[in-house]
Amino acid sequence: MQTEELYKAMFQSIIDGDSDVAASLAKQAIDSGLDPLEAINEGFVPGVNQVGEQFSCGDMFLPELVMAGEAMKTAISVLEPEMAKRGTERKVFGKVVLATVQGDIHDIGKTLVGTMLAAYGFQVYDLGVDVPILKVVEKAREVNADIVALSALLTTTMVRQRDVIEALEDVGLRARVKVMVGGAPVTHEWVEQIGADGYSEDAVGAVNVAKKLLGV
Numbered sequence: 001m002q003t004e005e006l007y008k009a010m011f012q013s014i015i016d017g018d019s020d021v022a023a024s025l026a027k028q029a030i031d032s033g034l035d036p037l038e039a040i041n042e043g044f045v046p047g048v049n050q051v052g053e054q055f056s057c058g059d060m061f062l063p064e065l066v067m068a069g070e071a072m073k074t075a076i077s078v079l080e081p082e083m084a085k086r087g088t089e090r091k092v093f094g095k096v097v098l099a100t101v102q103g104d105i106h107d108i109g110k111t112l113v114g115t116m117l118a119a120y121g122f123q124v125y126d127l128g129v130d131v132p133i134l135k136v137v138e139k140a141r142e143v144n145a146d147i148v149a150l151s152a153l154l155t156t157t158m159v160r161q162r163d164v165i166e167a168l169e170d171v172g173l174r175a176r177v178k179v180m181v182g183g184a185p186v187t188h189e190w191v192e193q194i195g196a197d198g199y200s201e202d203a204v205g206a207v208n209v210a211k212k213l214l215g216v
């Protein structure tokens, strides 16, 4: 299959919520020597964006959203080891505690960010999704984190990013831990408003922001 055709099929596999097809296309991408991150961004992400749009205007319903999410996760799980392999810089730049904030179960973007950070030399402690504020703070203290990285996909859960920053302040950790935020609803204005140190729109940008924050 030509690359463009493959990307179209990837797009369709997410719209169809077909995990088996998505996995097989992801394998084909690896076999063809395609950049795994490019396959995600050019093939699968447009599909999940389309599903999101159709969901918001009532043309698709929750079960379809769930199936699209599962297909996306399956594809990424196939591509992830290849992405990790391609991270060429092996030096450890710093420790990152990563989480999707409390009340939010979206993990695809967060996991992608974690994979890229790990691939490019950060030690990543991925706490998962719906992570309570104090659990993030405790982990940051326990591992002596350089960065706390918080993902939020819902306008209703973005406020938890601010809550974590306040909790870090309360326990006296804020001065030595940088806070990086991201997720579809996050804007530069929001970052300024909550006093976060960095923000990126995507996973590759997240690596650059993390490096910049630590001056490496």
Ligand code: B1M
Pocket (backbone or CB within 6 Å): 045, 048, 049, 050, 051, 052, 053, 055, 056, 062, 065, 066, 067, 068, 069, 070, 072, 073, 103, 104, 105, 106, 107, 108, 109, 110, 112, 113, 148, 149, 150, 151, 152, 153, 154, 155, 156, 180, 181, 182, 183, 184, 185, 199, 200, 201, 202, 203, 204, 206
């Ligand atoms: Co949800 N959902 N969802 N959903 N979902 C959105 C976010 C939504 C925009 C869809 C829509 O209506 N158009 C909408 C939010 C509306 C809003 O708040 N304004 C929405 C809703 C409403 C909901 C529910 C409330 C639906 C319901 O139950 N009625 C519910 C919420 C549950 C909860 O969290 N409590 C819900 C549930 C779900 C599923 C479980 C079904 C599933 C998630 C599956 C999973 O993650 N395992 C799901 C999905 C798949 C989506 C959409 C379609 C896709 C999200 C995604 O994975 N994108 C999404 C619409 C959309 O975003 N187009 C939608 C692909 C991923 C690679 O991108 O996550 O943006 P993203 O991550 C990017 C960047 O944002 C950035 O880098 C990543 C890689 O490039 N980034 C960071 C992310 N985190 C970062 C952190 C950083 C830096 C960069 O530094 C720390």
